[in-house]
Amino acid sequence: MTPHHKLIPTSTNTLPTYTSNLKNNNQPTMKIIIIGAGISGCAAYLTLRKHLPPPPPSSPSQDHEFTIYEAYPSPSSPNPPNPTNKITVGGGLGIAPNGLRVLERLDESILRDAVTSGYMLDHTNLKDKHGKTLIQLPSSSSSNSGSNESSGSNKALHLLGTSRHNFWLCLHRRIPENVIVYNKRVARVISHPTQRNTVTFVDGSEPAYADLVIGADGLRSVVRQQSILDGEGDGPRYEGLIGIGGFLPTHTIGGIEPGSLNLHFSGTGFFGYFYATSSSTSPTRSSAYHVSEPGDTLVWWTTYSTPTPPDGRDVDVDDVKSQLKSRFSTWTDPLVLHIINSVEVQTMWPTFTTPELPTWEREGVVLVGDAAHALPSTSGQGASQALEDVEALARLLGHEVGVWYQEQVLGGMSGGSGGGVEGEKRAIQMACKRYVEMRMPRVKRILDTARGMQNSKRDMGGWGEWVMYWVMWVMGFFPGLVARQQQEVFDYDLPAEVERVLDRGL
Template identity: 30%
Template sequence: MSAARTALIIGGGIAGPVTALALQKAGIESTVFEAHPTAADGVGATLTVAPNGMRALAVVGADKAVCAVGQPVPGTVMADAQGTVLTSTPGLPGLPDSQTLSRSALYRALHDHAVAQGVKIEHGKRLVEVREGPAGVTACFADGTEATADILIGADGIHSTVRTLIDPAAPGPEYTGLLGFGGFVADSGVRPEPGHMTFSFGGRAFLGYWAVPDGRVCWFTSLPSAEPLTAAQVKELPAAGWLAQLRELFEGHQPGEALLAHTGADDLLCTGGMLMMPPVPRWYRGRMVLVGDSVHAPSSSSGQGASQAAESAVELARCLRDLPDPEAAFAAYEALRRPRVESIAAAAVQTNARKAAGAQAPAQRFFPTAEQMFGPVHRHSIDWDQPVSAA
């Protein structure tokens, strides 16, 4: 198989534009095909791009675009259910700030930056079939159009079509047993430390919160549920009912009780069942390969979904740059990435188990420092100029 010089990227969310930018840096021309008719404005809740994700974005020059729309929240506070601060760290030395922003703002920033750099993005292109041949791979879309290139990259998210084309027996996303909720609250009396995200452990539930620039407090938590409801299904039920459950869960919690008391039904954000990908046996086949959430979506408890997608996009481009045969490049890419992403996903599974245990969870006796908790993941960096060897 000859070296890849052109690529079709299926999916225009987070991984798609970053992959296109990385391939461009590697000298490979690509086009991004997105199923939705427009950019995903207003879709999704709030997320964080961690320092390692910002470093990966810096490799392709997209970090400044994200900083322009994000809120830097470098610091970390660990607290207990009584509001006692256990540790407070202004940020890990030598690393860029974590950036907190809405998922839709991240989509838009990456989309617009990629387009400004000459990346072609086509909307309304839902993949339905792929044909592989000795000279390339052809994507067939629902609107009757086709496109052909040397390789095809599935960046189409946790419900990936490309994943099932590579391996019809591939696993799908798994439910973590938790429903995600959050909100923005004004005048609650809660005063988070500026520039810090607080993680409150203990009691009957976990709570995260920080101050946003307009003076409100953004909070997030999870509610154990046997039923894996989607965000739409959660919203079909009265918000007052969900608030009642959350307020009962945080009764006596500082400051969860105050935050929930000042959250109105219209302020409640419901993200639905928290999903994650189990280990995927096949990352590639022939001229097709997976990147981002399509192959390694950790649960949101990891805080690493977007960052791992960016890392994988850059590493895939490095491998395609240095290894002429695409299958050899894909094998090297998987060897570089699988241990790291599966380790992060496994750690998030443990976090989810503690959250789902609720009141039965044992009291936490050891509160790690920010360096202990985040350092091994956040300090990861990619050396773009380092040549890649075959797996």
């Protein structure tokens, strides 16, 4: 049996040679269902395709069977993907260096496309409401933070500022059209310890069956509620904060440092902005390791306290703009005031988090991304942690399934019996347990830190604002100490952590 601390090679050129004398010649291919075709679901498909070893030659098919079920219509459909709640769709997105490392290891062309459609940010300015910089922090990984698998491992990666839609497109366009089934809303996922799991649908159509079901269905995950929690437990928790944002052309805006992420704090709310595109003529436009000349789009957003979450289907945009001007009436930073007076509210998102779950997996049903852990925006890690989730899961699955395939080869040579669906399920369950063991502690540390920072975005009186500014001013004298925790998150070596988890065992 292969030692657990050695990763099974997943390249078709390095896989062990399978013989045709396997006892079980009707061994099925692995069936994988992904619920949700957002960032997490698309990334899950692509990483599994990279890391899963192909089925043995004795299988009826020489490829695993993938299906992604998406509740909303296709982007090419004449009907909008979310017609009743358009104001809450999209918005700006930051992908941290640790998330970009995942893309770099997955496919450098994906990283290049994502960077080309966004803008690289190498530092963060924490400012007061008058525009004074209190702390400046690096937004880059260390130059030696990449794994040995990353061709750019000796270079520091910066933070990518982009739009959620553009980044999703970079992933989505690489998935064959016949893999995604649109307008297919899942009703329930029924797990089974030794047989395939069952997925049922709201429209009453025939159930689907899969060895592995990945819940990438976001904050209000059906998979989490129906399979992991058995229909019990609390749903997403509103954190008492709302975010509003949009995009602006940059030709009327000046005074923004190239490569800067700007975050303003005050007692009446928070305001942030960054360039979201690079100049089309910049020679470093596609490089994740350089700051380019800015392009023509700015992302802005603001976060403030409100006791109840708004209903995006019934929002008076003019009233929202009026409230913004009133809320920021004591601010004097000219750039923020210019943005507020120029904005069109394009996105609105109440801040929800998911209650801490006892586990993210059950019998071959597993959660990734927001379905497992919706992080507040203060973490700056929502998309990056989703990317880490799917890579960790794919690597662990590739290892466990590869071990099982080798055992089938040895069993066939010695006259032993193949494991069929049960053996495959055991390998999947082991990988999912290791995934949860590996990922839960890291996500919890990031969530705890983000919740502490989140209080700086809540309404506070003049005294509270003064204390916050004083603390930030003092911290500004020790930027290395302030940045250390963030740097540990950015420099995370996921492949090495997978090796450690396999070496420890369960």
